[in-house]
Amino acid sequence: MKKRVSQLHEAETINADSVTFPKVEPMVTRQVAIAIDRLTKRFEDVTAVDDLSLKVEEGELFGLLGPNGAGKTTTINILCGLLEPTSGSVVVGGYDVQKFPGRVKELIGVCPQDTAVFSYLTGKENVELFGNLHAMPREKLKQNTQELLGKLSLLEDADRRVSKYSSGMRRRTNLIMALVHDPEIAFLDEPTVAMDVQSRHAVWDFIKDLKRRNKAIILTTHYMEEAEELSDRVGIIDHGKLIALGSQNQLKDRFRAENLEEVFIQLTGRRIREDV
Numbered sequence: 001m002k003k004r005v006s007q008l009h010e011a012e013t014i015n016a017d018s019v020t021f022p023k024v025e026p027m028v029t030r031q032v033a034i035a036i037d038r039l040t041k042r043f044e045d046v047t048a049v050d051d052l053s054l055k056v057e058e059g060e061l062f063g064l065l066g067p068n069g070a071g072k073t074t075t076i077n078i079l080c081g082l083l084e085p086t087s088g089s090v091v092v093g094g095y096d097v098q099k100f101p102g103r104v105k106e107l108i109g110v111c112p113q114d115t116a117v118f119s120y121l122t123g124k125e126n127v128e129l130f131g132n133l134h135a136m137p138r139e140k141l142k143q144n145t146q147e148l149l150g151k152l153s154l155l156e157d158a159d160r161r162v163s164k165y166s167s168g169m170r171r172r173t174n175l176i177m178a179l180v181h182d183p184e185i186a187f188l189d190e191p192t193v194a195m196d197v198q199s200r201h202a203v204w205d206f207i208k209d210l211k212r213r214n215k216a217i218i219l220t221t222h223y224m225e226e227a228e229e230l231s232d233r234v235g236i237i238d239h240g241k242l243i244a245l246g247s248q249n250q251l252k253d254r255f256r257a258e259n260l261e262e263v264f265i266q267l268t269g270r271r272i273r274e275d276v
């Protein structure tokens with residue numbers, strides 16, 4: 001991703017010992033990390049993503065919310081280059097995903113909705129395998145693996161086969177596999193599904209740390225308290241269409257709602273989606 005651009009601007013002038021000089025404050029201009037422009041994806045009988053446009057900046061966590069079948073995973077799969085759009089474009093880290101899929105893969109980390117780990121390998125071996133796929137230098141891989149296993153409380157179990165792990169442990173392993181190469185951009189598709197409260201909080205802290213380190217993140221979740229805890233901005237999609245976009249406060253004000261769950265229910269209704 002291109003380097004952050006810092007701009008200086010004159011804020012005010014101050015007086016010290018009768019010398020007047022300008023007080024200069026840094027004003028940070030954040031780069032757009034992910035740009036989705038009029039994206040549509042049609043499968044034979046369904047339009048999964050319908051004319052979707054949005055942007056995510058570096059250092060921003062964007063919560064992509066929507067009921068089952070809304071088109072969240074399809075969108076993420078297109079952003080990763082796993083699926084081709086029917087029309088529209090996606091640019092990730094400055095690269096058109098269709099034209100430069102290899103460059104994009106170097107920049108991104110993906111935690112897929114369906115946990116994908118090798119059961120006959122240990123947790124550590126799974127992580128190292130992914131680090132090697134990214135051609136990480138050996139020392140860096142060792143260091144990152146230890147650090148991430150520690151942060152997500154998997155050090156003690158690192159040398160056990162994943163077949164012996166609980167589903168929450170597998171999910172945490174999958175998250176580490178996605179991020180071991182320290183990507184600039186992360187797509188996290190329901191990263192905390194099936195986790196206990198303690199693990200979920202550990203993952204939240206971990207994700208907050210990614211934000212502090214200026215990563216751009218798209219997170220999908222069905223846990224509204226998770227979206228509230230982590231999201232800088234939220235997009236709600238339904239039937240592939242973006243039906244609301246804004247900061248949490250903007251959305252709560254606009255829909256006169258106490259919390260995101262209320263906004264979500266107002267927009268998407270109470271009916272269970274049996275058509276997916």
Ligand SMILES: Nc1ncnc2c1ncn2[C@@H]1O[C@H](COP(=O)(O)OP(=O)(O)OP(=O)(O)O)[C@@H](O)[C@H]1O
Nearest residue numbers: 043046048066067068069070071072073074075276
């Ligand atoms: N490979 C496919 N072939 C045909 N239809 C598909 C395919 N993948 C997804 N769909 C359809 O596209 C729509 C969007 O699915 P998607 O998985 O993107 O939803 P989602 O928002 O991630 O849902 P969930 O919250 O359940 O994960 C659904 O109607 C789904 O049945």
Ligand SMILES: [Mg+2]
Nearest residue numbers: 072073074113
């Ligand atoms: Mg999904």
